[in-house]
Amino acid sequence: MARANRAMVRSYADDLRLFPTWTKRVGLLVLAALYLLVPLYIDDLWGSVLALAGVTAIGALGLNLLTGYTGQPSLGHAAFIGLGAFVAGYYGGGRFADGVGYDFPLFVYILIAAVAGGAVGFLIGLPALRLRGNYLVIVTVGLVFLALYLWKKWTTFTGGNQGSPMPIKAELSIGVWSIDFLKPTVFGKELGPKQGLLYLAWGLVAVVALLIKNIARTRPGRALQAVRDRDIAAEVVGVSLFRYKVSAFVISSGIAAVAGTLYGLYLGYLTPNEESLGLVLSIQFLAIIVVGGIGTIYGSILGAILIGALPRIIDEFADSFPFVTDDPAKAGFTKGALSTAIYAVLIIVFLVLEPRGLAGIWRRIQAYFKRWPFSY
Amino acid sequence: MTKFLSLLQDGLALGAVYALVALGFVVIYRATGVINFAQGGLVVFGAFLVYQVQFTWKWLGGGGTWPGWIVSALFAMVCVALVGAAFEALVLRRMIGQPIFAIILITIGLFLLVEPITTTIWHNPPGGLQTPFGLSTITVSDVKILQVNIATVVLGAIVLGVFFLLFQYTKIGIAMRATAVDQEAALAQGISVRRVFALSWAIAGAVAVVAGMMLAAGAGPAPGLSVNLGLIALRAFPAIILGGLDSPGGAVVGGLTIGVAQVMTGGYIVPEVPVLGAEFADVVPYLIMLGILLVRPYGLFGTREVRRV
Numbered sequence: 310m311a312r313a314n315r316a317m318v319r320s321y322a323d324d325l326r327l328f329p330t331w332t333k334r335v336g337l338l339v340l341a342a343l344y345l346l347v348p349l350y351i352d353d354l355w356g357s358v359l360a361l362a363g364v365t366a367i368g369a370l371g372l373n374l375l376t377g378y379t380g381q382p383s384l385g386h387a388a389f390i391g392l393g394a395f396v397a398g399y400y401g402g403g404r405f406a407d408g409v410g411y412d413f414p415l416f417v418y419i420l421i422a423a424v425a426g427g428a429v430g431f432l433i434g435l436p437a438l439r440l441r442g443n444y445l446v447i448v449t450v451g452l453v454f455l456a457l458y459l460w461k462k463w464t465t466f467t468g469g470n471q472g473s474p475m476p477i478k479a480e481l482s483i484g485v486w487s488i489d490f491l492k493p494t495v496f497g498k499e500l501g502p503k504q505g506l507l508y509l510a511w512g513l514v515a516v517v518a519l520l521i522k523n524i525a526r527t528r529p530g531r532a533l534q535a536v537r538d539r540d541i542a543a544e545v546v547g548v549s550l551f552r553y554k555v556s557a558f559v560i561s562s563g564i565a566a567v568a569g570t571l572y573g574l575y576l577g578y579l580t581p582n583e584e585s586l587g588l589v590l591s592i593q594f595l596a597i598i599v600v601g602g603i604g605t606i607y608g609s610i611l612g613a614i615l616i617g618a619l620p621r622i623i624d625e626f627a628d629s630f631p632f633v634t635d636d637p638a639k640a641g642f643t644k645g646a647l648s649t650a651i652y653a654v655l656i657i658v659f660l661v662l663e664p665r666g667l668a669g670i671w672r673r674i675q676a677y678f679k680r681w682p683f684s685y
Numbered sequence: 686m687t688k689f690l691s692l693l694q695d696g697l698a699l700g701a702v703y704a705l706v707a708l709g710f711v712v713i714y715r716a717t718g719v720i721n722f723a724q725g726g727l728v729v730f731g732a733f734l735v736y737q738v739q740f741t742w743k744w745l746g747g748g749g750t751w752p753g754w755i756v757s758a759l760f761a762m763v764c765v766a767l768v769g770a771a772f773e774a775l776v777l778r779r780m781i782g783q784p785i786f787a788i789i790l791i792t793i794g795l796f797l798l799v800e801p802i803t804t805t806i807w808h809n810p811p812g813g814l815q816t817p818f819g820l821s822t823i824t825v826s827d828v829k830i831l832q833v834n835i836a837t838v839v840l841g842a843i844v845l846g847v848f849f850l851l852f853q854y855t856k857i858g859i860a861m862r863a864t865a866v867d868q869e870a871a872l873a874q875g876i877s878v879r880r881v882f883a884l885s886w887a888i889a890g891a892v893a894v895v896a897g898m899m900l901a902a903g904a905g906p907a908p909g910l911s912v913n914l915g916l917i918a919l920r921a922f923p924a925i926i927l928g929g930l931d932s933p934g935g936a937v938v939g940g941l942t943i944g945v946a947q948v949m950t951g952g953y954i955v956p957e958v959p960v961l962g963a964e965f966a967d968v969v970p971y972l973i974m975l976g977i978l979l980v981r982p983y984g985l986f987g988t989r990e991v992r993r994v
Contacts, residue, residue, distance in 0.1 A: 376786065382789070439978070439979075439982040441990070442785065443714070443720045443930060444982065446720060446789065447720065447922045447925075447926055447974075448926070450922060451923065451970075451974050451975065454968055454971050455968055455971050455972070458964055458967075458968045461962070462964075583916075588919070589797070592797070595789075595790060596793075598786075599784075599786050599790050603784060603786060643805075645801075646805055649797055649798075649801045650798060650801040653794045653795070653797035653801075654794070654798065656790060656793075656794040657795065657798070660780075661776055661779055661780065664780065664784060664787040665784070
């Protein structure tokens with residue numbers, strides 16, 4: 310009897326396997342090697358682009374749990390990013406020099422951010438239980454503006470309009486081994502803060518991706534997806550809407566706040582205003598998961614690399630376009646305007662051509678090779 | 686009392702603007718089931734088109750004269766209506782049946798696109814748009830009332846009145862209501878659902894121009910002509926939540942309530958409690974929205990969603 314293809318799912322245990330095929334296991338090894346080696350050789354520009362992509366990937370994975378797996382759209386992510394960043398400033402020693410806050414190590418302030426984000430997420434999740442779809446989108450838009458107002462006024466916590474400096478060190482020690490992610494020494498080589506953040510951010514991406522994958526492939530994940538597909542039917546078969554909707558909010562907000570602390574470390578200094586923590590940041594996260602592919606983990610990560618890095622790449626190369634000027638009084642695009650315009654056009658064109666995102670493209674490629682040489 | 690009345694006129698003018706923007710949201714939502722995030726962008730684009738006609742081309746003597754003002758408004762309304770209908774026909778129509786997140790994101794993309802385009806075409810705009818009445822006031826027993834504010838409320842009432850007549854009594858209005866109830870049944874009755882979709886976007890665009898030009902001419906707490914008008918339009922979201930997403934009448938009630946509440950907060954509460962700061966008035970609409978949602982999740986006049994297993 311011919312052996313079945315290894316990728317074929319024959320039992321429930323097969324379905325649960327994280328890395329069912331050899332290609333996936335080899336791919337994982339390649340990724341791990343890249344993770345260790347890339348920061349050693351990357352320059353500052355691309356290092357910071359990739360570090361930012363990693364930070365946004367963490368936030369996007371959290372949003373994907375809420376929006377992609379549980380079907381609760383949210384444009385409120387910027388509020389939680391802000392919360393996490395200011396927790397880092399207050400508890401991580403960023404404002405310690407001004408005599409404000411605490412000087413906790415990395416591990417502690419990330420934990421504080423996660424707990425604070427989860428607690429606020431719980432408070433938001435309760436009223437959100439009564440809302441669905443479009444109403445929820447609008448309410449979370451309001452959340453962004455309320456949070457921004459709070460950041461501007463809550464001077465003790467955020468520094469108010471002057472903003473808050475971020476921690477200057479992010480030290481993690483396990484036993485005798487310790488590393489400061491803002492000034493790391495890896496294999497005897499001293500690296501800059503951007504390269505160090507690459508290790509921190511992408512390490513956390515792996516942890517968060519594994520967490521979400523584990524939630525998604527087990528009982529709670531099936532409950533969340535049942536809520537997404539038809540919430541009343543889910544309730545009828547015994548899924549507690551209260552429990553799963555609210556926990557999706559809690560986990561997603563906690564992860565967003567963790568992403569926020571890294572965002573703070575990446576920026577170095579955070580002033581609360583429309584540009585740094587406004588609606589556009591929330592839009593970016595929603596754009597990432599939709600462009601990447603809703604309800605897929607690799608989609609969120611690929612989307613974050615594409616969209617998170619896009620404005621930065623456009624900024625970097627805007628000078629080579631002839632119609633770009635730096636003088637706002639003259640005719641022609643300014644750099645910022647060009648960046649926003651390209652970003653907006655790309656989102657529109659991409660979604661019109663491929664509404665299921667990068668994941669949709671990937672599935673088509675996979676299907677093509679699986680059936681090769683037949684076309685269907 | 687004088688203070689109350691002078692705040693009230695600002696609040697009603699701002700509320701009329703919110704009502705117009707909210708009406709645009711509701712018209713598109715009823716027809717297509719999509720929240721149009723680009724509504725704020727249409728407001729900005731309309732206001733800048735009016736500026737182009739009034740200041741650069743100076744048709745019929747610019748915006749300071751009655752004929753010049755009317756022609757600038759009509760021109761911008763037609764243009765933005767065409768832009769709205771074209772966007773629907775060329776982009777959104779391909780998205781029918783696709784995931785709702787993708788559609789929402791496309792309208793957000795259009796919203797993001799408006800700012801760089803307007804700042805690139807119209808750099809250095811003046812402080813505000815012209816109107817035949819400028820900043821002149823009428824004094825009614827000590828209360829100075831800006832004529833712009835009166836004009837905004839009157840204009841808002843006219844536009845809304847025309848819309849309701851169209852919606853209730855004309856053939857195309859009945860077609861729009863039928864489409865809102867059931868698209869397939871409307872199709873079976875020979876209604877062109879496509880035309881209804883495009884028309885909804887056109888109406889939303891034209892109404893947005895009126896809102897934008899009055900805001901930029903100094904209605905309410907005058908913000909002047911800038912791309913920030915789009916953010917002000919986002920504050921019409923609480924108005925549609927208050928009134929209900931699918932109720933045009935609710936949009937009017939919600940808009941006026943939110944506008945008056947915002948201006949009154951700025952006038953009475955902020956000076957009393959200086960800790961809150963002037964921005965507090967701007968977030969009051971969102972606070973009202975949260976309060977309303979806890980009591981009535983579908984707004985005052987919205988249709989309660991019937992869910993089946």
